[in-house]
Amino acid sequence: MNERLNRLANLPLRDNLQGLEPYGAPQIDVPIQLNVNENTHPLPAEVHRAIVEEVTAAAVGLNRYPDREFTELRERLATYLGHGLTPENIWAGNGSNEVLQQILQAFGGPGRSVMGFPPTYSMYPLLASGTDTAYIAGQRSPGYGLTAADAAEQVRKAAPNIVFLCSPNNPTGTALGLDVVEAVYEAGAASNTIVIVDEAYAEFAHTGTPSALSLLPGRERLIVSRTMSKAFALAGARVGYLAAAPEVTDAIRLVRLPYHLSAVTQATANAALKHVDALLANVEDIKVQRDRIVNELTRMGLSPASSDSNFVFFGGINDTGAIWEGLLEAGVIIRDVGIPGHLRVTAGTEAETTTFLVRLEELLNQAPPTL
Template sequence: MTFPPLREELRGIAPYGAPQLDVPVQLNVNENPYGPSQSVVDDVAASVAAATTALNRYPDREFTELRTALAAYLNSSGGSGITPDQVWAANGSNEVMLQLLQAFGGPGRTAVSFAPTYSMYPEYARDAMTGWVVGHRESDFSLDLDAARALVLEERPTVVLLPSPNNPTGTALPPEAVSTLCAAAGDGIVVVDEAYGEFRRSGTPSALELLATHRNLVVTRTMSKAFALAGARVGYLAAAPEICDAIRVVRLPYHLSAVTQATALAALRHAAELLGRVDDLRAERDETVRWLREQGLEVADSDANFALFGRFEDRHAVWQGLLDRGVLIRETGPDGWLRVSIGTADEMAAFRQALTQVRKELS
């Protein structure tokens, strides 16, 4: 046996993570570029200070107040009648997803998704010792619903993972796709990952609207993106109470710290303000998509706070050229494509200038 005695299937695997580089324009991890205002900072600081007075005690392991606040927020953002016992939260939507695979996956079970999709999904499955089967999207990154349904019926997965808007493409799913796959999954759960849900274009519905119709539907969200709270690590889901109860079996004791709960509650009190720049980012995204297409590039339709664009014969050379000019984007997605997060107007202007220079240099 080789030391340390790592599981064989984990040997030689690099940890997940986008490059963290100190450059002037960072547009690679889909963060909200607008930080919290001083009023939000003050409320978070006061709330954390209050929580600190009782740090000798464990926090509320059911995070009752936070679940109530999250239910109220979801009911104002696409949901209806969602109750606190239908809400679960954890340290980022990553932990939420892992808990779902721990509870509903496992040896002899399968999870299904459709590529290109979020690169962490197969890692969640691997860590939960769950089989991983991936179907494929159409050339425009939409879902061939007949093929997707056939794959689910063939594989009988206990978990289906459907990001909407999809990462890395930004593509949103129509409600009929969610309903069809919920029906095909039978007793398996269908997880619609709406990490970027607040950025969807006008007229694009949320899967929250279907919760009352499908008992096996789970809708996940995060406070990292639209809420500009990436550093706090708060993710959550809405689902049937039975699903939330099942997750409690696999959660670690007191998994949400008192400080995390206090921070999230303070942010939710300022939801209108924190989400106030979402419209600006939507407009900047649409302008970025328009400009990229004017340059003769292909761009996926996006309902998220990023744009996937290409195609490049040597995408790494383009990525490196941008980095050399102080602009960091993400080398991800299908071969030949790159993804740029939507930043401030000044950051996007710097991106456009750098990309123009790089393309000219490489032509």
Template sequence: MKSLQDLVRPELRGQTPYGAPQLDVPVAVNTNESSYAVPQEVVDQITRDVTKVAASLNRYPDREFGRLRGLLAAYLQRTTGEPVTAEQIWAANGSNEVLQHIVQAFGGAGRTALGFTPSYSMHPLISGRNGTTWVDGLRDADPTRFDIDGDLAVEQTKRHDPEVIFLCSPNNPTGTALDIDVVRRVYDATDRAIVVVDEAYTEFARPGTPSAVTLLPGRERLVVSRTMSKAFAFAGARLGYLAAAPEFTDLLRLVRLPYHLSSVTQAVACAALEHTSTMLAMVEQIKTTRDELVAGCTELGLQPVPSDANFVLVGGFDDATATWQALLDRGVLVRDVGIPHHLRITAGTPAENHAVLQALSAVTRGDDR
């Protein structure tokens, strides 16, 4: 008799589920969540709005999430200066589901997705588990550099001729922003690939960093994905979205599950978007602690990568895995992303930052010995 492992789809055999450690520790700075609670005035608005929809939960939600799309379009237009309409917006339960819709619609068996690693680990997972062949592209000929070399990206795009291309800006786990000209060049290097720019951390970028939303006009194969999990401190709400040509978002209806965004999810997200200024006030605080984390790590003789995200990739560890454990033993949970000699650390509150730097100082001095 065959086992369930024999019966599961071939591309899933022997695989392990995605997941970051969820441990009860004093300082958890491993998953790039916001360390700041949702402001009380927004909590109050959410409570009122969810109460309003609670009595109608016997009915299916608005399948087209019209009000939410309008608020997301207005937010993008206000923050990027680019006209964006509700018809250009798509949303789902977290940006991972948004990315999955893209792969379901444009990837699949016999098709290829290209990404430039190290980058967001869910890009290859979503691709592979939807039957799409993943190509692990190079960011730079020098593996110690984390920026994308435009010439190399264009060459790989032409050589592999993929159906889907993933770019990430600011990149996770390196925190580096992408030169917007690279997006233009990669898009122009192919006449069939869907080019996805993952901007999950874009609100944390340093001043003068343009969004790929500004490139959308005239580019029907370009997609910009975003999330409310990071800058909006909404990781628990599970709301991601994208902006693209209306014709593109219309095609995603072919793969979405019926009524995929609940009435509660829509109400919660709309409440937050109606208080955008309040929600995003935390972003400047996080950018300050991020820069202080960079400075503190530099003073310790470590090698932090300049970051445009809400985290810092820190290099200079002889043994990253051993350092990860030593920090955990001191109550500090960071992320080992598999890059030799590097660990990723989320910028938390000032108190969390202080605890991280104290623990790093102790570990790098060898106090644990």
């Protein structure tokens, strides 16, 4: 590996890419994979059948380019999101990461900046580097919270071209209040700042948790991004999307690659959107397991964060490496997010969750937490 890195260093990479490592969680083949926030429930049989039928039909025309405007998919996504949105408000790409990258290609770039509030989604600074956009790391409170006043003041001082607000936040799982979004949007008025609310896990939020979709009317600089990877169990299909003012989607068209969404991708997403109820039934089951994890970790003396996502971020671990390794030996992989004393676990099926909780408690009893 060192030899390959040395050879890479000899290439004329852009300065801001020198020394970076590619993003990626460990891909280890173990029975219970709870480290990358996938939906561990398989697709319902009726959804699987619908996808096979749609893809089979699409295969007949694979000698032709797909619908460049993915018209049916935009219509279905607008209907799914509601809030008075129309297809003109919708854009989609190969996963929400591509959508976010396209936003930075359109509104970021050399001489421009994007602000995030770590700990948050670790792809944000990598997306910034990939588009040669300066990354500004904002500050959170000691408990990893973010208030409207604090966030707005930081945006006013930094005057970034773009702001990332992750809600529910990854890795902490907590949702932001709409007051934070509103305050950041207003604080960015003088600098004409684009505000992106990344709602990748929105479907897992507790009942009554508002979405930034409700704030879109009259706010042409606000973008809400979503994904079909999580709630729709389509991580392998790579479908992400955004909702924004029509002029934002027009801006994205300036940087998109032609025919970027394949006919197979469009067919898969459209089939899934015809069976929303079946897919969201699994979401409700995942939320039950998520809340179960929070309750059980609390009983064990740990400090789980209240979660509006399909994962739980928890502290109180004295030796995160030992706990991670001990779980792996039992066939369970979770995520070490690099924050001392903390780990993150995806809410799996009932059986997967039980295995995780039983093994974790055994490990804790061997080495009680001290943080």
